[in-house]
Amino acid sequence: MDSLQKTENQEVSQEQIILDAASKVFMRKGYEGARMQEIADEAGINKALLHYYFRSKELLFHHIFRQSFRSFWPSIEPVLYKADSDIRSVIKAMVYGYANLLEKMPYLPNFIINEINRDPAKVAGLIQDAGIKPEMVVSAFERAMNKGEIVRMDPRELIVNIIGLCVFPVITRPLLGTLLYHEKHAYEQFLQSRKETACEFICRAVCLNFAAKSDF
Amino acid sequence: MDSLQKTENQEVSQEQIILDAASKVFMRKGYEGARMQEIADEAGINKALLHYYFRSKELLFHHIFRQSFRSFWPSIEPVLYKADSDIRSVIKAMVYGYANLLEKMPYLPNFIINEINRDPAKVAGLIQDAGIKPEMVVSAFERAMNKGEIVRMDPRELIVNIIGLCVFPVITRPLLGTLLYHEKHAYEQFLQSRKETACEFICRAVCLNFAAKSDF
DNA sequence: GTCTATAAAGAGATAGAC
DNA sequence: GTCTATCTCTTTATAGAC
Incomplete structure (x- = not known):
């Protein structure tokens, strides 16, 4: 309940901040070249949080890739x-x-x-x-x-x-x-x-x- | 001396076999995605030999890339x-x-x-x-x-x-x-x-x- | 939810026998 | 020259405190 309010009060959700950061890094470096650390830095958060939200690099990548694929x-x-x-x-x-x-x-x-x-x-x-x-x-x-x-x-x-x-x-x-x-x-x-x-x-x-x- | 003869007697030198294998793998997977183990397998030799001939992944890659770049x-x-x-x-x-x-x-x-x-x-x-x-x-x-x-x-x-x-x-x-x-x-x-x-x-x-x- | 610390696995590189 | 075994460092992923 509290966490939900917190999320709603933010202008953009933490999840979205991570997705934006991941998009930037994956697009530039590709799956193999990207580093979770770099994505975390780009998002201004800790590496462990990436796993908290998206479980693995593979899953995070899939999110990014699917949404990228649509726009092409x-x-x-x-x-x-x-x-x-x-x-x-x-x-x-x-x-x-x-x-x-x-x-x-x-x-x-x-x-x-x-x-x-x-x-x-x-x-x-x-x-x-x-x-x-x-x-x-x-x-x-x-x-x-x-x-x-x-x-x-x-x-x-x-x-x-x-x-x-x-x-x-x-x-x-x-x-x-x-x-x-x-x-x-x-x-x-x-x-x-x-x-x-x-x-x-x-x-x-x-x-x-x-x-x-x-x-x- | 002996090693030189050995090289001359081969149809293609070991070095060339490695270069061909590396070319195949690097072209397909890129620098980040390529694995030295995969190159060794492709060449039918041991991983350590790659380092014996080309010292590092980086140097091996440069050989491949330069020669590839010319042909484009x-x-x-x-x-x-x-x-x-x-x-x-x-x-x-x-x-x-x-x-x-x-x-x-x-x-x-x-x-x-x-x-x-x-x-x-x-x-x-x-x-x-x-x-x-x-x-x-x-x-x-x-x-x-x-x-x-x-x-x-x-x-x-x-x-x-x-x-x-x-x-x-x-x-x-x-x-x-x-x-x-x-x-x-x-x-x-x-x-x-x-x-x-x-x-x-x-x-x-x-x-x-x-x-x-x-x-x- | 967010952090620090650490485990676990992977990959490049080297040592040393043959 | 070629191999096996091993070292070292990086990177993903998790445990656990707060």
Whole structure:
């Protein structure tokens, strides 16, 4: 009773503070690289408390990973499902959606890729658990691609291409930043302007290059 | 003296066997996830021998990582440097070059990305050490892009896009295979046909869509 | 609920026989 | 060069006081 009140009076629960700290550390270091001590430090509490709340590193990690996994699949912007959306709007929504997500969580893609590599078998369960319905996104693309004179291609491949073009420059930032742009700032600038240029690149690739460019 | 002869008589040196085993394990599990015991098992030898040959896990890892790092930057197909290569040939060489590399070493990109995330500061040293000259590739692209009526874009961005389109579907295979293609085989087939479709996608994006398609 | 102290297991590294 | 046995340190996890 007393403990319940205590929890309610806090702005954020101790549990949430731990989850935030764990998320930060796991995302950055991965499961193997993360240390319970570092998570405790980040949360400003004692190591033993982590076990009190989440029993084991494995369980704490699962909490983080499941909730991270949900955010990676496009949280299905309304525009995707408007029946009359054209492919240009759909592409734009997708690119900007990912760009915004990645600004907030740049380590998310790598985090997910690594964990799925560590245990590929659990992918199916994760998808089900997260309530992800890929068919809806695919069919939204299919519908939009059937309007206008668009090049014929598998909508799934277009989706892979879009996500890849958004994600790749972010996860390779330290490498390509130095390799091609020589300094951090130039690459950050590139990532900024890229929202537009990626849209243009993709639209041209689906043969929309001669449509109005003004709305970019 | 005796030991030297012994080494020469072997088809592959013990050192090379260890390097191969270590490469396999490190690529798959990363530095943190790899275990010296697993490397020893993979090499069919004892754990202590690893230390005899390479002193520490850290040093062994560095050997592997440096040599891996070299192979990631396009090993600069001759076609890139032929003065009269058109952009279509350059794109094709790049895409097929990476496709072949990734067939042999599918875990390479993730391996490199992870390690560079673990210690971004060392990128510059690695590039220098590997003797990578990005300017040569960039200028090869620039030259090729100045022929024909190509859309104006930063050659570096085109390079990022090409590599991303090649790499992303491979490193997300377990995820996207299940999510979009529902079975392993369908995704493998997609990756096969993708060599061509990726070329087409990119060429269209640089406005080569109306040029002859027959040579694909 | 939160802490300190400590147990238990894991993993890298070394010693020393052969 | 190669092995077995062992040391040492790190890290997860628990016990128990408050």
